[in-house]
Amino acid sequence: MSSLKERNVAAKQTTASRDVEWVPSICNFCSTVCNVRIGVKEVNGKKTAVKIEGNPNSPLNRGKTCARGQAGLKQTYDEGRLTTPLIRVEGSKRGEWNFRPASWEEATNYFMQKMQENQVQPWEMAMVGGWTSCVFYMPLALAFAFTMQMPNIVAAPMQQCVTAGHLGNDFVTGNFNFHDEVLADFENAKYIIFSATNSGVAAASTSRLVRFAEAKKRGAKVVVLDPRMSELAAKADEWLPIKPGTDSAFFLAMIHVILRNKLYDLDFVRDHTNMSFLAVEHQGMVVPMMENDEKGNPTAFWVIDEITGEVRKLPGYNNTNTVDVDGKKLVPALEVPKGFEMNGQKPKTIFQYMLEQTAKFTPAWAEQETDIPAATIEKIAIEFGQTRPSLIDPGWHGARYGNMINTRRLQSIVQALVGGIDTTGGWLMSGEYREKLLHFVKNMKEGKPTPILGLPGMNFPLTAAGKFFDPASWQHGHPSFAMAHSMAEKAAGRQGVVMPAFSDYGLEEAIDGKLQYNGQPYKIKAILMNAANPVRHYYPESRWKKMLSSPNLGILAVIDIVPSDTAAYADVIFPNQNYIERDEPFIYGAGPSTDHAITTRFSAVESSADLKGTADILFGFAQAFGATDALVQTISELNGMNLQDLQEQIGKAVKGQQTYTKALRNVSFKHHSKNLGMSPEKLEQTLREKGVLIVETADKMREHATLLKDLPVPTPSGRIEIYSLYLAGFTMQQGPSDTWNPGFVYIPPQVNQAKKPDEFNFIYGKVPTVSYASTNSNNPILMALSKVKEDEFMGLWINTQKATLLNIKTGDTVTVENLVSGQKAQIKAFVTEMVRPDTVFMSSSWGSENPLLKNAAGVGTAINKLIPYQVEPLVSAFRSQEFTVRVTK
Ligand code: SF4
Incomplete structure (x- = not known):
């Protein structure tokens, strides 16, 4: 029985919690988009947010949050928050915090005046920041760019973080997601391997952690490949301190072992991948035998039927290889009969080419590359291949080496070899993705187009980026500056970037006035920045400070919540509502939840009257440009929303009868309620009560929409592409590359061996308390938590043996010098056994400088003081660990 004291405490807690109203929301402190609820209470007569908890109805984070999610509360009441629009004081320099308060009208007029003074043409303006690729604002940001004829979006941190890693997976699976790639079904897997990640479980994602x-x-057995003992590696059964950047050698050896021991899932690889397709060698490249339509889409492949020995023609875009173009069943063979010839050629299957190309990648070879004993590699490959279900974490951050696309692609191939795509205990696709794919395939069969934002997987980025690259998409005939820069580089005989999608590639040249397109200067004179802090988090710091200080940049407008290091460079600042204060303008899919679920944010507390939501700020600009009607039209086209509804609701906003956010939200509720067969009021009530509405459970969806069993995936062939048709296409366009290949090659990291005692490989990563730009903004709770482990979280990890040799002790200030670029930074040392002797590690989230960030300024060292501008040639993803450093006391 409980004591009287315990009962009194319980009674008080019940009374206290009765006073709390819970408002559903979505955490904004990392890209996992956990469903949360905000506890709101009357404090001194004012509704105040007092607690954040995980939403128990969430199929994603299942009622849990991480420390960062809970500490998010403090952002609303941050003393340093921006509270009113600010205009730079005439004569002050960018970088100095010297602003005068202004009204919204004055700030908008100032922005427009600078645009006019500098005669900024539509292609001379760029939108910068994660909002442009963020699920919450992409429907609006893309529409704004198209409406304003602005072909320039720098959607960082894609380039600094996820693009390369995700694309490596996506070239195999056809998937694509700006946030979490797939939901790894840890809880049903018996064997789990992690490579090049800590963030997936230990430092970023609650949805992953609850399952892990x-x-x-x-x-479940857990193996972690990491040069340091990360939080995740500490939970592993086997920690393999791999040589930095060599993970793909490990995966190639796994493929070698799995193929030769026939540990693959025969039915899956034969029926749902392109391993059985016939292919030939052409100009040194393996090319599948296929027919294409006029747009280059494959319309037929060939295989051999194992039962009859006949050559059979398979349909182009399809989910299975078991039925030919005439509807006849077959069993595709993985190998051709001896002496097989067709049309005077001697084709083999992709499987046979794979066997040949991986022959040299033995565990003994991989030991030389990775420093992991051959016997260990062999043992893990056999265990992984023999255990079902087994799973490789899809990873997160990819922008570290030029070989990351190849690395993530090879790990996806290992996952596909064991049949673990969209299966229990493997990689599960989100309900939203399944839903989009269902619609897309239905539309395709009916010959109907799908709106851009409804395109599933790889169809979306390729279509969207293609518009930005294509001069014909724009009335003024200019492609994005990044594509113009790529063209200029190639014309000058240098290597350009094939798809510099939404990246800052060429931005410096465009601001400096050095970029030319069609014989004319292609300048960037204006930047509109939101949800971004490039001075602190993009690479390198010196480049961004120089670009943003340039007199050629006529106007830098920043939308932000706190006075970030980048806001200090603005000419005009527009203060933003934060996620606790705002209603979202749209309804969204609930992240990578495997249920098909929808969600949105509800405003939990009122913001000051001088703060606005991003939708209202953007419509304010559209109004100033006289483009409101055109923006409404584009939103309708991109999102498939009813134009009349949009016109009616936005019309009310124009008259000041409601906010633009509210107008969009009303249309979004109507749009979704129609699809769901319920009234908008009922939908709102349900989302207000639960925070998440499950439209169809994962189990139900998988009965009719399992990938490959029921649906093709968005690869060119519709199958899992062990041999990549995407990469084959790029090779045909661009010639052979040293960073990608459609087949099976090893691409070593471009890092010199650290030879001298004071030379090291450089790696960085996340810590659990402060991991993203949003979490290091100025949060007092996260800062206090981090200081409990200050040495470990903020210091430079250096191995004990090497530190002793260099007479370095924990707490000593050391200088780290980049041996490629000469960049230098000072940091305190953390001496530990938990990192390889040839490698140093630092956390990626420190070093704020603006003194107005009272909790964050001057704490730790920023990695962008050390990382130079080095990008790989496929998507201009950063090669942010591809150098060595010297450490001196
Ligand atoms: S993992 Fe943590 S910070 Fe990220 S969305 Fe979830 S609760 Fe927020």
Whole structure:
């Protein structure tokens, strides 16, 4: 029985919690988009947010949050928050915090005046920041760019973080997602391998962590490849301190072992991948035998039927190889009969080419590259291949080496070899993705177009980026500056970037006035920045400070919540509502939830009257440009929303009868309620009560929409592409590359061996308390938590043996010098056994400088003081660890 004291405490808690109203929202402190609820209470007569908890109805984070999610509360009441629009004081320099308060009208007029003074043409303006690729604002940001005829979006941190890693997976699976790639079904997997990640579980994603905890409870075997003992590696059964950047050698050896021991899932690889397709060698490249339509889409492939030995023609875009173009069943063979010839050629299957190309990648070879004993590699490959279900974490951050696309692609191939795509205990696709794919395939069969934002997987980025690259998409005939820069580089005989999608590639040249397109200067004179802090988080710091200080940049407008290091460079600042204060303008899919679920944010507390939501700020600009009607039209086209509804609701906003956010939200509720067969009021009530509405459970969806069993995936062939048709296409366009290949090659990291005692490989990563730009903004709770482990979280990890040799102790200030670029930074040392002797590690989230950030300024060292501008040639992803450093005391 409980004591009287305990009962009194419980009674008080119940009374206290009765006073709390819970408002559903979505966490904004990392890209996992956990469903949360905000506890709101009357404090001194004012509704005040007092607690953040995970939303128990969430199929994603299942009622849990991480420390960062809970600490997000403090952002609303941050003393340093921007509270009113600010205009730079005449004569002050960018970088100095010297602003005068202004009204919204004055600030908008100032922005427009600078645009006119500098005669900024539509292609001379760029939108910068994660909002442009963010699920919450992309429907609006893309529409704004198209309406304003602005072909320039720098959607960082894609280039600094996810693009390369995700694309490596996506070239195999056809998937694509700006946030979490797929939901790894840890809780049902028996064997789990992690490579080049800590963030997936230990430092970023609650949705992953809740599932990983179940896996650990059930005794799944966990193997972690990491040069340092990360938080995740500390939970592994086997920590393999791999040589930095060599993970793809490990995966090639796994493929070698799995193929030769026939540990692959025969039915899956034969029926749902392109391993059985016939191919020939052409100009040194393996090319599948296929027919294409006039747009280059494959319309037929060939295989051999194992039962009859006949050559059979398969349909182009399809989910299975078991039925030919005439509807006849077959069993595709993985190998051709001896002496097989067709049309005077001697084709082999992709499987046979794969066997040949991976022959040299033995575990003994991989030991030389990775420093992991051959016997260990062989043992892990066999265990992984023999255990079902087994799973490789899809990873997160990719922008570290030029070989990351190849690395993530090879790990996806290992996952496909064991049949673990969209299966229990493997990689599960989100309900939203499945839903989009269903619509897309239905539209395709009916010959109907799908709106851009409804395109599933790789169809979306390729279509969207293609518009930005294509001069014909724009009335003024200019492609994005990044594509213009790529063209200029190629014309000058240098290597350009094939798809510099939404990246800052060429921005410096465009601001400096050095970029030419069609014989004319292609300048960037204006930047509109939101949800971005490039001075602190993009690479390198010196480049961004120089670009943003340039007199050629006529106007820098920044939308922000706190006075970031970048806001200090603005000419005009527009203060933003934060996620606790705002209603979202749209309804969204609930992240990578495997249920098909929808969600949105509800405003939990009122913001000051001088703060606005991003939708209202953008419509304010559209109004100033006289483009409101055109923006409404584009939103309708991109999102498939009813134009009349949009016109009616936005019309009310124009008259000041409601906010633009509210107008969009009303249309979004109507749009979704129609699809769901319920009234907008009922939909709102349900989302207000639950925060998440499950439209169809994962189990139900998988009965009719399992990838490959029921649906093709968005690869060119519709199958899992072990041999990549995307990469084959790029090779045909651009010639052979040393960073991608459609087949099976090893691409070593471009890092010199650290030879001298004071030379090291450089790696960085996340810590659990402060991991993203949003979390290091100025949060007092996260800062206090981080200081408990200050040495470990903020210091330079250096191995004990090497530190002793260099007479370095924990807490000593050391200088780190980049041996490629000469960049230098000072940082305190953390001496530990938990990192390889040839490698140093630092956390990626420190070093704020603006003194108005009272909790964050001057704490730790920023990695962008050390990382130079080095990008790979496929998508201009950063090669942010591709150098060595010297460490001196
Ligand atoms: S993992 Fe943490 S910070 Fe990220 S969305 Fe979830 S609660 Fe927020």
